[in-house]
Amino acid sequence: xxxxxxxxxxxxxxxxxxxxxxxxxxxxxxxxxxxxxxxxxxxxxxxxxxxxxxxxxxxxxxxxxxxxxxxxxxxxxxxxxxxxxxxxxxxxxxxxxxxxxxxxxxxxxxxxxxxxxxxxxxxxxxxxxxxxxxxxxxxxxxxxxxxxxxxxxxxxxxxxxxxxxxxxxxxxxxxxxxxxxxxxxxxxxxxxxxxxxxxxxxxxxxxxxxxxxxxxxxxxxxxxxxxxxxxxxxxxxxxxxxxxxxxxxxxxxxxxxxxxxxxxxxxxxxxxxxxxxxxx
Numbered sequence: 001x002x003x004x005x006x007x008x009x010x011x012x013x014x015x016x017x018x019x020x021x022x023x024x025x026x027x028x029x030x031x032x033x034x035x036x037x038x039x040x041x042x043x044x045x046x047x048x049x050x051x052x053x054x055x056x057x058x059x060x061x062x063x064x065x066x067x068x069x070x071x072x073x074x075x076x077x078x079x080x081x082x083x084x085x086x087x088x089x090x091x092x093x094x095x096x097x098x099x100x101x102x103x104x105x106x107x108x109x110x111x112x113x114x115x116x117x118x119x120x121x122x123x124x125x126x127x128x129x130x131x132x133x134x135x136x137x138x139x140x141x142x143x144x145x146x147x148x149x150x151x152x153x154x155x156x157x158x159x160x161x162x163x164x165x166x167x168x169x170x171x172x173x174x175x176x177x178x179x180x181x182x183x184x185x186x187x188x189x190x191x192x193x194x195x196x197x198x199x200x201x202x203x204x205x206x207x208x209x210x211x212x213x214x215x216x217x218x219x220x221x222x223x224x225x226x227x228x229x230x231x232x233x234x235x236x237x238x239x240x241x242x243x244x245x246x247x248x249x250x251x252x253x254x255x256x257x258x259x260x261x262x263x264x265x266x267x268x269x270x271x272x273x274x275x276x277x278x279x280x
Contacts, residue, residue, distance in 0.1 A: 046070065047106055052119065054101040054225030055154040057188070061099045061119070061223065065112050079112035085120045090144040097147045097220025098123040126229070135233025139171055150232035151220035155184035156243075158251070163231035165253050169240050170216075178241065180210035188221040196271070246270060 050068045052061055062076040069075075085095055095116065100123035104115055126132070127143055136146040149170050153163040173180050183197040189206035202211035207218050224232070240253040242260035247270050252263045 046108075050104045050106055050115070052099060052101045052104065052223065054228065055151075055222045056099075056101065057222050058094075058096045058099055059191075065115055068106060069110060069112065069115075071112065076112040076116070080116055083113045083116055085116060086124060087120060088144050090142065091219065094219050095120060097144075097151055097223055098127075099223045100126060101223055101225040123223075126226070132229060132233055139233070139235075141171075141174075145216055146229070146232050147224060148216050148220045150224035150228040151222040152180075152182055152184055153231050154224040154228040155187075155222055156182060157231075158245075158249075160227045160231060162251050163228050164235045165238065165240060165251075166243065167232045167235040168238050169243055169253065171235065172239065172241055174215065176241070177214070179212075179214055180216070182210050185210045185217050185221055188217070 047068050050064060052064070056064075058080075059077075062080065063073070065071070065076040066073055080095060085093075085098075087093065087095060087098055091098065099116065099119040102119070102122055104118055106115075127147060132143055132146065136143045139146070141149065149167050150163075152170055153166040156166045157163040170180060170182075181202075183194075185208045186197055186201050186204060186206075187193055189204050189208035190201065202209065204212075207213060208221065210217060238253070239255040241255050242257065242263075243251055243253040244260065244263045244267050245251040246263055246267045252260075254260050254263070
């Protein structure tokens, strides 16, 4: 969170992707959608800092940089394709997962290329630390795969404790040769965010469809922060294979499929009741 600063604005963004431009004495709300819509008044000065929140997708970062620097839509995406970002070979040039969530200062000479390079360099420093490498080795995955697991945990969980359990579910499923079946990866394939994944969605033809394909998706599905990385490198011990958020603040983890089905049934009943309440 950033404090007000006299004379200049700051982009302030919450963890779950809600965007806002904080101006001296005024708060201009953005939209809570997959790609944020940051409202910048033409008369306002360039913000002095851009905050990239944990869990944002690369497309969201691109748009935020365009808005913050006053560039035409798509400028940062094009810059990323040309910039020589220092990404791991496994990334194949895709910076997803490596635009590290942090506060980045904006100066008069800031460009999309310089901001993206700064973000990737920050990720490289963070992910190159010995605890990350040690955790990845202990879990029998690479550092890049650890970033992918962290991105899933970031997208699926609401709290650091839940992130650790989600990461453990991912590792347990991988070790048992089970498909991950994560809604967050399907949402990534469909370029959306939703709680209601339908059967048809799980049949989408995409390498990110972990219902139809085994193993981890080919890249991270978001840019995880410190908490998610800690969860992915040092998840709690447990035999969990399933989880569902029955209602806000009530996510249930289990290794028993029948228990999981009962939890899913309760989730569906809650969703149905909410729909009735909304229409009444």
